[in-house]
Amino acid sequence: MAYVNTEKEDRPALEAQARDWLVRLTSGRATTDDAQAYKQWCARSPLHAQVMAETTRVWDLAKEARLLPAAPSIGPGLRGRTFSPGRRAFFGSAVAAGAAAYLVVRPPARLWPAFSDLTADYRTGTGEQRDIPLDGGMVRLNTQTAVNMHPAGAGAADAVDIELLSGEAMIALERGQALPVTVRAGGGTLRLASAARFNVRATGGDVCITCLQGRGEVDAAGRARSLEPGQQVIYGGKRFVLNEGTDLAAVESWRDRILVFDGVSLAAAIDEINRYRPGRLIVTSAALGRRKVQARLRVEQLPEVVAIIEATYGAKATVLPAGIVLLS
DSSP, X not given: OOOOOOSSOOHHHHHHHHHXXXXXXXXXXXXXXXXXXXXXXXXXXXXXXXXXXXXXXXXXXXXXXXXXXXXXXXXXXXXXXXXXXXXXXXXXXXXXSOGGGHHHHSOGXXXXXXXXXXXXXXXXXXXXXXXXXXXXXXEEEOTTOEEEEEEOSTTOTTOEEEEEEEEEEEEEEOTTOOSOEEEEETTEEEEEOSSOEEEEEESSSSEEEEEEESXXXXXXXXXXXXXOTTOEEEEXXXXXXXXXXXXXXXXXXXXXXXXXXXXXEHHHHXXXXXXXXXXXXXXXXXXXXXXXXXXXXXXXXXXXXXXXXXXXXXXXXXXXXXXXXXEO
């Protein structure tokens, strides 16, 4: 997918190229060469980067408004792709100026870590776990997790303010812990005292906070709630949902490198599996994605997960470069 870099490229041509790049990158067929070529294209000029940033923002807004499919199906060539009038009009909409930094803040399709993840105080790679000791406790990071840790304020140098940028973490405080711990994630705040253990997950649009032991207070979406063991809060935007009687063993099974799927859709299970293995599995059949999964998988089994899905659900796997596998 090569473009001639003329000295004066008109904006409509760049917008068409940017749309083509997003179709390729979100199609499930992108390779590492595509990703590298894409970054080079963005670096050709400030206008390239600005147009790409604006188009990416509109693309995400269109997906959220259900104007675009989650993973467009494309043929070998991109130049002949036809966009519907409504979609073309939507892409032609203007967005705020100064959006060039968007590509760094939120890369399309998460082909590489966001800038905030790369500059985090602590981060884990795919399939990695990491323990961060606290004075009187510990933070355990799950796979693909990034956190910042700051002093809580003047006069409380040993207190900890934890910012979960992405991923999943378990925060455990011992009974003798005297200073408070604050965890911030997705616009909400969790406050903990001594002898508490909580799981905090921010892997999508919502944040999920589960009380495993002790007590803590969640403040999010304009609401505040004290949580006890077995209670869970899910929030995002104006949404704030309390769940009772949560299966705590399933929530923290990741500590033992076990994935538990209890009646979730195959599509949802694969989203979780993708956090633990290199490459990416993509379900291309809606009917297959709706199939229910009841399984316990060890992370060590994930190299064989494609064969397991083929045998269990009769799926057909198409293996592509860069560890991408289409399941139909």
